[in-house]
Amino acid sequence: MVRMVDVIEKKRNGEVLTKAEIELFVNGYTDGTIPDYQASAILMAVYFKGMNAEEQAHLTMAMVESGEQIDLSAIEGVKVDKHSTGGVGDTTTLILVPLVAACGVPVAKMSGRGLGHTGGTLDKLEAMKGFHIELTKEQFVQQVNDLKLAVIGQSGNLTPADQKIYALRDVTATVDSIPLIASSIMSKKIAAGADAIVLDVKSGDGAFMKTLEDSKALAQAMVAIGNEVGRNTMAIISDMSQPLGNAIGNALEVQEAIETLQGKGPEDLTELCLTLGSQMVVLGGKAESLEEARKMLKEVIQNGKALQLFGDLIEAQGGDRTVIEDPSLLPSAQYQIPVVASQSGYVTKMEADDIGIAAMLLGAGRATKEDKIDLAVGIVLNKKVGDYVEKGETLAILHANSEEVTQSTELLLQHIHIEDELVTPPPLIGEIITK
Secondary structure (H helix, E strand, C coil), X not given: CCCHHHHHHHHHCCCCCCHHHHHHHHHHHHHCCCCHHHHHHHHHXXXXXXXXXXXXXXXXXXXXXXXXCCCCCCCCCCCEEEEECCCCCCCHHHHHHHXXXXXXXXXXXXXCCXXXXXCCHHHHHCCCCCCCCXXXXXXXXXXXXXXXXXXXXXXXXXXXXXXXXXXXXXXXXXXXXHHHHXXXXXXXXXXXXXXXXXXXXXXXXXXXXXXXXXXXXXHHHHHHHHHHCCCEEEEEEEECCCCCCCEECHHHHHHHHHHHHCCCCCHHHHHHHHHHHHHHHHHCCCCCCHHHHHHHHHHHHHCCHHHHHHHHHHHHCXXXXXXXXXXXXXXXXXXXXXXXXXCCEEEEEECHHHHHHHHHHHCCCECCCCCCXXXXXXXXXXXXXXXEECCCCEEEEEEECCCCCHHHHHHHHHHEEEECCCCCCCCCEEEEXXX
């Protein structure tokens, strides 16, 4: 009989664990037969010694099998999911779901709430009055078959092992281990039932992974896991050294998503959605090449089909679809307060993390799970890296429900750098990783 102490010792010595040994840990810790101290020891051993691709796949599947797995086989076609590792102003899901669905690829999306700078996808959707994120499994499948798209909250019983292990990682300084991050993310995606997965791995100041090297290692680990367990998986590394798009905040990001679906969105957000969307359309079998897929995506923006489908999604889930013609129906903040440049020059750096914190301080995000989000507030940037700004010109507008915005204003002025020399902004797409 294998004992947990033997498994810990084996990994401590840098040896490769078997499927049975990994399952012993995951199942035993989930059902309470393995105590916290032994689970902490194995997590720390993994943190220092790492795991190979096969071990990571076994860990992922053990977490998938610890709870419910969503069966999407009743949905016609190849179901393609997209996951972003998060960032500031990351509105891509709201745009990609109708955009890709308009090209004929079914998008059955389960999303979460945000803890951090702004809300998650669910919070953003709830900025539209009446939108409900709970559907039964039957309603979910039916809606995707009828409309090609649905976005709901994650089921309570997906990957309970991951939830329990993550809570322990959080208090044992083992969060930032690539095998543990990769298997945690992929377990949720695989349990949610997609056939193919496109990953948007953020890199830079506003991302979990601050360097391109770390982002690439995480992307490679997740792509390897997905393909190892039979899901067609690829990843794009995208820049998060400055916020994506111009809007940071829930209702503000919904408005920006509508503008992007109308073909009037910010250049960087539009480009990232076209890049990710092209991969999704190809994986979904609706285009032979990325060029063909991109052409299809541009077409459904131009002919209004993608925006129409966003309206269908809103209506099907209880919201008022007229918001797509009249975004003034979204919650709006009482005050719009400009933040002006204290000198002339070029914007050379916008530290995404701190700009995100400035939005959170206005009430756009949660510092703790219990915090209530103000869906109306946030920041709209008027300038991005590489832009010229005159002294006294508006850098950003704070949308606030209180006139007391000193902290947010100071954060923006400290972390939007203006210098005499022009710099080239970092490339939006760092690398594309396939099997």
